[in-house]
Amino acid sequence: SQQGEEDPQALSIQEGENATMNCSYKTSINNLQWYRQNSGRGLVHLILIRSNEREKHSGRLRVTLDTSKKSSSLLITASRAADTASYFCATDGGGTSYGKLTFGQGTILTVHP
Amino acid sequence: KAGVTQTPRYLIKTRGQQVTLSCSPISGHRSVSWYQQTPGQGLQFLFEYFSETQRNKGNFPGRFSGRQFSNSRSEMNVSTLELGDSALYLCASSRLQGQNSPLHFGNGTRLTVT
Numbered sequence: 001s002q003q004g005e006e007d008p009q010a011l012s013i014q015e016g017e018n019a020t021m022n023c024s025y026k027t028s029i030n031n032l033q034w035y036r037q038n039s040g041r042g043l044v045h046l047i048l049i050r051s052n053e054r055e056k057h058s059g060r061l062r063v064t065l066d067t068s069k070k071s072s073s074l075l076i077t078a079s080r081a082a083d084t085a086s087y088f089c090a091t092d093g094g095g096t097s098y099g100k101l102t103f104g105q106g107t108i109l110t111v112h113p
Numbered sequence: 114k115a116g117v118t119q120t121p122r123y124l125i126k127t128r129g130q131q132v133t134l135s136c137s138p139i140s141g142h143r144s145v146s147w148y149q150q151t152p153g154q155g156l157q158f159l160f161e162y163f164s165e166t167q168r169n170k171g172n173f174p175g176r177f178s179g180r181q182f183s184n185s186r187s188e189m190n191v192s193t194l195e196l197g198d199s200a201l202y203l204c205a206s207s208r209l210q211g212q213n214s215p216l217h218f219g220n221g222t223r224l225t226v227t
Contacts, residue, residue, distance in 0.1 A: 103155060
């Protein structure tokens with residue numbers, strides 16, 4: 001079963017607007033990661049935030065992490081049509097979990113030109 | 114640097130057959146993980162290999178197996194295929210041995226079981 005729950009399941013916005021996606025998880029973590037997947041292709045790593053970090057930025061991406069609420073959010077600013085994709089959060093479940101990430105069900109983002 | 118390469122890209126098999134999928138990790142990456150992606154169950158972890166040793170395994174039946182070679186290339190095998198095995202199978206490699214290591218995914222093998 002999926003540990004993460006993403007909200008919303010689908011998001012449709014116009015180019016230039018900001019997109020915010022939320023993720024909740026159930027167990028302790030060492031880190032939380034966000035990935036993007038274009039239709040029918042592999043996942044692309046976007047950003048990793050460690051459990052002792054609260055916020056991280058990478059270009060137009062901003063990720064926050066609240067371990068007390070077991071939740072994270074991904075903000076994409078000034079979105080572009082090329083940002084259209086599915087976005088997944090993934091957690092490592094804490095402890096030693098070689099290669100094993102637990103993914104949420106994902107948010108489908110559509111950015112209209 | 115070349116990315117993770119998975120072959121074949123598409124496969125169509127019949128129930129009861131077996132299939133082998135191949136994955137070449139990014140050069141220098143020694144950890145290889147496999148995931149199954151379906152519309153119903155989402156992304157689920159199958160197993161992880163490092164230096165030819167399986168270090169972690171997901172909750173899949175024994176019909177799913179894998180191995181890693183000395184050059185870090187990996188294969189996964191599914192025997193006695195079932196209709197429910199139809200999925201996108203993704204391979205990922207990582208550079209670091211421990212935690213806090215991003216995964217680099219290939220584009221997957223789309224398996225259809227008829």
